[in-house]
Structure formats: C-alpha cells, structure tokens
Amino acid sequence: MSNVISASGITLAYDDGAKEIIKNATFNIKKGEFVFITGPSGSGKSTLLKALYGQLKVNEGNLVIGGLDLATARTRKLQELRTHLGIIFQDYKLVNEWTVAKNVVLPLMIAGYSVDVQNTQAQRLLKHVKLSEHADKYPLELSGGEQQRVGVARALAKNPVVILADEPTGNLDDYSSNVIWDLMENACQQLETTVLVVTHKIPSIFSLPYRHFIIENKGVYEVH
C-alpha cells in the first residue's frame, strides 16, 4: 500500500527555529493504518499533529500528506488539504453558537454541499454517533463525552483520507472514552481511513492491530 503520510528528516520548531521540538524525524504511514503516537507531556506530540494539518510550518525536511508537501505548499493548497482531513481535538473545538447538527456538517458546508445534503448527512452522522436526539441542541448543553462524539461525527463527515486526533479522550471518563475508540476503530476498519492518534496512553481495550510511535528527545521512533 502507498504511503499516505511521509516524513523525511523533518525538524519542527517555534520562535523562528530557535526552539526545536522535533529534530530530523523520519517515518511513513500507509493507507488504512491505525497509528498511536505517545510520549511524555511537552515532548512534541501536538506539535507534530499541528504540522500534519498545516498549522505549523516544517523548518527542515519534507512532510508529505496525501501527495502534498507541506514544507512548500501554499495557503490555498493547505486549505484544500484540510478539507480532506478529519481532525479531532482534546478540547473538541466545536462552535458554541452553532447547533450540534450545524457543527457536524461544517466540512460539508466548507465544501459547498447543498443544505439538503447537509441535513441528510447530519442525520446519518448523528445517528452513527448516537446523538440523533441532540441535533438541535448547542454544544454547551452536552456532556464532554457527547461533545467529543460530535467532534468525531464532524471528523467523519466527508469520509476523510486521514483522521488526526489530538488526545481525543483526554477529558473523558472511561465509558465515553471507549465509545470514542469504538467509533475510530470503525472508521479505520470500515472506511479504510488512516487514523493517527496522539495520546499519552494507548487504551487497553483497543482491539485493532496498530503501529506505535514514541516521541523522545526530539526524535520520533517506532516501537515494535
């Protein structure tokens, strides 16, 4: 299978390169793989994820995702790439003044789908994450676990090539966490979506085969 994500000697840094977080990292991720990236707090897990969705520029090396080299890509290309990604955040990043249904179809709205398609998809996605009855509620009316399910539904809205998740269960209890892991396993298994999860701990209930990378001393190493 071809690589969906390919990092070759990448260096990521803040403060105009003064503060290096990741140095000379190389790794490849294939289509349909489930990948965990772990590491201690402040090791650069979220920084790597930011670079993967183009929010942080690569200082050195090449980072190719879906055929696009993020080191040289222009803003318009980055915007286009992001419409093919599903991104899940620890703090959900939902729009609080929008209803749950509107939050879920944000990627479809950006892609210019008609309101009818958006409504149909909102129903389907909310049914999938078992939140149909909450469609007209606002995010702050939901529990943390429910809000994260909205986040997962939004990430799945456009059948993304890659799902990037930053500590998706970091703020959730065990029950809600398990629901989220189930949803992501399903996406990987049934849709062949590549899933890359940044987390401090791999869940014990996880049943799918996965690859595990660890970030240590600015390097990214695969754990076998």
Place this chain on the structure above:
Amino acid sequence: MKFIKNHLMFILPLMAILLGIEFYLVFDRTTDSYEKGLKEGYSMLVVSHKPISLKTLQKLNSHISASEKIERKNIVSEIAKGVSKDASKEILDALPHFYSVRLDSYLGTSQLEQIKKDLEAHSNIKRVETFGSSYSSSYRLFSFIKLSLKIFIAFMAVVSLFLIIKQMEIWKYAHRQRMQVMEIFGAPLMLRSGILFKVAMADAIIAAVLTSLFFLYLKFQWAENSGIDMMMHNKEALFKTTDIGILLVVALSIVIVAVYTVVFSAKGVEE
C-alpha cells in the same frame, strides 16, 4: 440587549464620522453662495488718466475678470448741480476715468495687495482703491470658521475610529472561536469571515441611512421652520441624493478595512 449594544457601539462612532463628513459637505455647499457673494460683491476702483481696456488690465494681473466703466457724466451731474453748462464741461474734462474692477476668485489680502501694486505700476493708472479692511475681516472670519470645522471633523473622525477599533476588538473576541475552527477545517477567508462582513455591512448601511434621514429631516422640516435666512434659501444644499452614495461608500470602506483587520488578526489556532 447585548446584541443591540454590540451593534450600537459600532453604528454610533460610524455615524459620528458620517455626520462629520455630511456637515462638511453641507457647510461647503451653503457657504459656496456666500463665498460667491463676497467674491462678486467685491470690486476695486481703478482711476486712470486715459480710458483703459479690460485686456490691458488683465495683462497687468490675470485675476481681473471684468471691468465696468463708471460714467463720468453721472458723477458730474451729482457734484455739479446748479453749475453752468460750461463749468460742468470743464469739470468733466478735468475728471479722470473710473473703473469698477471684478476678480475671478476669492483672494487673500496679500494677493489683493499684489494686484494693487501691479495696477499702480502702469503709468496710465492714477490710483487704485481696494476697500481692503471690510473684505479682509470677512475673509479671515470665513477662513477661520472653515478651518475650525475641518479640525473639529478630523478630531471627531480620529476619536470615532478609535472607538470602532475598540469595538472590533470585541468582535474579534466574539468571532475568534468560530473563525479558527473554520480555518482548521479549510474554510477560505471569505467563507469564515462571511458572517462578520454581513453584520458589519448591515451596520454600515444602517449608519448611512440614519445619517441620511437626519439630514433629510433638517432639509424638509427644520430648515423651513428655523427662521434662518441662509438655511431657508439654501434648503437644497442641506442634502443631495448623491450624498447617500458618498455616505454609503465611506461607511462600507471603513467597515471593509475594519473587518479585514479583525479577520487577519484572528489567524492561528489556540493552544
């Protein structure tokens, strides 16, 4: 309540700028006729030994636009009442030629002095009278009022712009979360700032319409009953249809600049 307050905080300073601009336009138009009156009402008296043509006068100074000969017979008939015909003819022959000279524009005192010098330099011209003192005081008063108004409007515009920027900061905070989330998911600039543009443009239109209504009221209600001659006679100058366009363009321009400032400063994802 919060919604109304949010919008008023943007509409009011915008209206202050628009009112300033419209007041200046109105002032300019109403005083235009006054300025014309000053210009046309003013004339120099040129006394020459021999008859002198307008062309000759214009060669001496290009600001001279017209000259009118004052008939000597009329002067003699006024001053030589009861005098014999021969005597009055002698007076007529001895009298120099008088011309009332008009200027092409509203000039300052230094320029008037220059015209006087230019004319007096000609050997045929005996004397030039400028009636400068009353003209000068009117001119200075007029200039002072105009300058004061400009300074006041500029000051008001600067203060209002600061208020608009402050309000923009609040909008930036209010819309930041939505715009950042949309940016993460690849929304182009126009889509993620679309709502902000719509709201701001609606406010700009409201501000322009309210300002126009205020001046329409002045034109059709207040001016009639004001008892001020200048206003009653210059009612048309109070508001013109083109002013709506000017106010709209200014309001929308301010809004577009303001929204772009917010949009670009709201870039980047929160940690």
